[in-house]
Amino acid sequence: GQNIDQPTEMTATEGAIVQINCTYQTSGFNGLFWYQQHAGEAPTFLSYNVLDGLEEKGRFSSFLSRSKGYSYLLLKELQMKDSASYLCAVLDSNYQLIWGAGTKLIIKP
Amino acid sequence: EAEVAQSPRYKITEKSQAVAFWCDPISGHATLYWYRQILGQGPELLVQFQDESVVDDSQLPKDRFSAERLKGVDSTLKIQPAELGDSAMYLCASSLEAGDINIQYFGAGTRLSVL
Numbered sequence: 001g002q003n004i005d006q007p008t009e010m011t012a013t014e015g016a017i018v019q020i021n022c023t024y025q026t027s028g029f030n031g032l033f034w035y036q037q038h039a040g041e042a043p044t045f046l047s048y049n050v051l052d053g054l055e056e057k058g059r060f061s062s063f064l065s066r067s068k069g070y071s072y073l074l075l076k077e078l079q080m081k082d083s084a085s086y087l088c089a090v091l092d093s094n095y096q097l098i099w100g101a102g103t104k105l106i107i108k109p
Numbered sequence: 110e111a112e113v114a115q116s117p118r119y120k121i122t123e124k125s126q127a128v129a130f131w132c133d134p135i136s137g138h139a140t141l142y143w144y145r146q147i148l149g150q151g152p153e154l155l156v157q158f159q160d161e162s163v164v165d166d167s168q169l170p171k172d173r174f175s176a177e178r179l180k181g182v183d184s185t186l187k188i189q190p191a192e193l194g195d196s197a198m199y200l201c202a203s204s205l206e207a208g209d210i211n212i213q214y215f216g217a218g219t220r221l222s223v224l
Contacts, residue, residue: 030210043215045214096154099152101150102150102151
């Protein structure tokens with residue numbers, strides 16, 4: 001079966017750095033996406049990785065290791081507005097997106 | 110900025126009633142997806158369209174759910190009859206094409222409560 005694992009919930013402090021991990025076991029791999037979803041709202045695209053390594057985009061960075069089936073999303077200089085759920089999704093061999101359950105990130109002042 | 114439009118935002122209905130949701134994808138996006146998302150879980154694909162054709166509806170409960178995209182633009186998802194377990198957020202997304210690295214863009218969703 002196909003499986004994506006993320007921590008259910010994480011807590012961090014405003015101004016700090018947090019790393020949200022994602023491990024996956026899928027039928028093939030054609031890329032990994034990170035989405036942000038505020039409570040009651042739609043997911044919004046954050047990043048895409050298909051090759052190993054780090055992709056940086058402002059305060060957010062995403063890392064991929066295909067050999068380990070592992071990715072992380074790194075958020076720097078945390079702001080209160082970063083409180084949201086972060087969803088990891090993998091594009092499998094059929095180009096279908098397999099979604100994780102999401103990690104709820106709570107930012108405390 | 111182009112957006113995926115969905116309506117209604119909220120829907121409350123009684124079980125056994127019929128409900129319908131509407132989605133208008135970003136202009137030019139050939140691929141349209143309907144997802145169901147239960148609180149605390151990731152989105153679950155219900156149906157995927159490429160233009161007006163269904164590409165994948167393997168997870169759509171066809172005894173009560175139906176979806177159409179007659180002219181290959183906007184789409185309607187219907188539930189008849191609604192059951193208590195259908196309470197969830199229904200998300201519509203669109204992308205330029207299916208597959209590859211085409212990013213899916215989501216609408217604001219319809220939150221359905223079945224009483």
